Amino acid sequence: MKQLIKRAAVLCRVSTEDQAEGTSLDTQAEICMEEAKRRGYHVTEEDVFKEDGYSGALGIDARPVLHQLWEKYQAGEYDAIFVYRQDRLSRSLALFAALRDEARKVRRCGLKGDGFIFVQGSNDDTPEGKLQSNILATFAEYEREVIKLRTVTGKKKLAKAGKYSGGSQPFGYRWDDEKEEWVIREDEAKIVKLIFQWYVYGDESGQPLGMVRIAEKLTELGIPTPNQFRKTRKGRAGKMQAHWGDATVQRILTHTVYAGTNYLWRGDKMQVSPEQVEKIKKEKTDGWFEVDFPPIIDKMLWEKAQEKRVQSRGGFNRKRPKPILAGRIFCGVCQRPFHDAMYNKGAKLVFKCNGKLKQYHLDGSPKCDSPVLDGEAVTAEVKKRLIDMLQDKDQMRKAIEEYVGSLERRKEELETLLSPITEQISHLQEKQKRLATVYVDGALSHEDYKRQINELKEQELAVRRRYEHYWPEMENLTKLEQNIAVVKEAIEEELFDVRYQPDDDKITENIAFVKVHDEKHLTVGFPQKVVTWEELLDRLQVKLWVYPDRLEVRGIVPIEDIANPKCC
Numbered sequence: 001m002k003q004l005i006k007r008a009a010v011l012c013r014v015s016t017e018d019q020a021e022g023t024s025l026d027t028q029a030e031i032c033m034e035e036a037k038r039r040g041y042h043v044t045e046e047d048v049f050k051e052d053g054y055s056g057a058l059g060i061d062a063r064p065v066l067h068q069l070w071e072k073y074q075a076g077e078y079d080a081i082f083v084y085r086q087d088r089l090s091r092s093l094a095l096f097a098a099l100r101d102e103a104r105k106v107r108r109c110g111l112k113g114d115g116f117i118f119v120q121g122s123n124d125d126t127p128e129g130k131l132q133s134n135i136l137a138t139f140a141e142y143e144r145e146v147i148k149l150r151t152v153t154g155k156k157k158l159a160k161a162g163k164y165s166g167g168s169q170p171f172g173y174r175w176d177d178e179k180e181e182w183v184i185r186e187d188e189a190k191i192v193k194l195i196f197q198w199y200v201y202g203d204e205s206g207q208p209l210g211m212v213r214i215a216e217k218l219t220e221l222g223i224p225t226p227n228q229f230r231k232t233r234k235g236r237a238g239k240m241q242a243h244w245g246d247a248t249v250q251r252i253l254t255h256t257v258y259a260g261t262n263y264l265w266r267g268d269k270m271q272v273s274p275e276q277v278e279k280i281k282k283e284k285t286d287g288w289f290e291v292d293f294p295p296i297i298d299k300m301l302w303e304k305a306q307e308k309r310v311q312s313r314g315g316f317n318r319k320r321p322k323p324i325l326a327g328r329i330f331c332g333v334c335q336r337p338f339h340d341a342m343y344n345k346g347a348k349l350v351f352k353c354n355g356k357l358k359q360y361h362l363d364g365s366p367k368c369d370s371p372v373l374d375g376e377a378v379t380a381e382v383k384k385r386l387i388d389m390l391q392d393k394d395q396m397r398k399a400i401e402e403y404v405g406s407l408e409r410r411k412e413e414l415e416t417l418l419s420p421i422t423e424q425i426s427h428l429q430e431k432q433k434r435l436a437t438v439y440v441d442g443a444l445s446h447e448d449y450k451r452q453i454n455e456l457k458e459q460e461l462a463v464r465r466r467y468e469h470y471w472p473e474m475e476n477l478t479k480l481e482q483n484i485a486v487v488k489e490a491i492e493e494e495l496f497d498v499r500y501q502p503d504d505d506k507i508t509e510n511i512a513f514v515k516v517h518d519e520k521h522l523t524v525g526f527p528q529k530v531v532t533w534e535e536l537l538d539r540l541q542v543k544l545w546v547y548p549d550r551l552e553v554r555g556i557v558p559i560e561d562i563a564n565p566k567c568c
Helices: 016-019 027-036 065-076 093-103 127-159 187-200 213-222 225-230 246-254 276-285 300-311 375-391 392-440 446-492 532-538
Strands: 008-013 046-053 081-087 117-120 173-176 181-184 261-264 289-292 330-331 339-344 348-353 497-501 507-520 521-525 526-534 541-547 552-555
Touching: 008 027, 008 065, 027 081, 027 117, 027 446, 046 065, 187 213, 187 225, 187 246, 187 300, 213 246, 246 300, 330 339, 339 526, 348 375, 375 497, 375 532, 375 552, 392 446, 507 532, 526 532
Parallel strands: 008 046, 008 081, 081 117, 330 541
Antiparallel strands: 173 181, 261 289, 339 348, 497 507, 507 521, 507 526, 541 552
């Protein structure tokens, strides 16, 4: 039987910092393709993956091209990955070593690959070869730090001089390269003036508007968002922000730049607001260079906006602490999270579904009718049930056993679902390899090959999506199963006892345990640990799901559902 020809991919990378090196993406691709063919690998232009503008210091999740190539390699589409030089793969020693070693292990497809092959550098899978490649990677990492230092120094010098040093520009302004100064963008400045006017003096009705209402009105009037003005996209998904949000309005109302003063070189990416500026000045943090900008808002109007914001009930300067259940409550009706709010002039804490907000129903869809929760009542009830559950060993044992049983049942279901998917993926990959062999032998035209290979890849992609849908849950179940199994064993052997003393903001955890070294050597310990309620809720992964007739409390250890009328 004729041996299948090995397929190879080529990875090329050039970051902004590397442009001066003279090794372009096309040059890297040409050299690597020649080396791959010389070594007997089949490689085409479609197998070349180019990273333009990505730093070698980034992790694999922040480099989509490398991530895509890595997934294809793990799936068995390629038998090797050719790279011009080690620093083209990564300038981080830890990441480079991890990728290099992992690529030589058995992959997800069940087969070993040849890993990364470098045109310049060591490819020996020996202690000496690894030492040499690690040394080269160390130098690459050092070089990256030097380049980074030079780049940062240059940008910092520009910022200190009040010049544009890269990154986003404040809404309402742009940097004029010819004049070398900041100038006002009149089309955006009109929106900024409108926001301040509505917030302080009101709209045509004469009533001042809050930040949420301003965002709603801007959206209703069809006024473009900052993203739409600049034609920039937001987040990893690259979506264009279509609706104004109250957070965007807040950033505009609090930014000191509109009164004529901006602070450049904010390495921590903090938002400029009067409170943040005062904090930085007190801490004397390096950076934050004060720069004069042409003002868009009159100083008096800007100060009135800040006064109103500070005095507003529940404003952004509120002193009340974040509720411990904030971010842990979800709606069982519309699946949206709940947010906290204050009623009766700040006297009563409540939790409301985001589905009740108008901004989520601009398309005319009905608002969510889930109940409003009494914040203090539901918090007190959850705290009480947590402590009761943790101090009852019999209940803990029963709950953990039931929970582990449910995990095992779900794991079996997932294994049943994943097993045929894995086989389907392997089968489709083998068909692709056989098709490539037929094409290389000349028995198939290029058009037919492209059509058939695309059909197979589409089938594989559809199957892989099913696999990726279930796999994260499978990994999470395995981790939870291991952690709970340890607790379960300790409870069954009666090797420890736990007592919790709750306070308003923390819990004192007293543990008595026995470490068994052998029959004659027992070590008894009584450690005490103080944890916050947030830490305890995080540890137990507590979440609340709200339905019209009940509250379901979910977590690692189940708690009896709350059906208390005073909470709703």
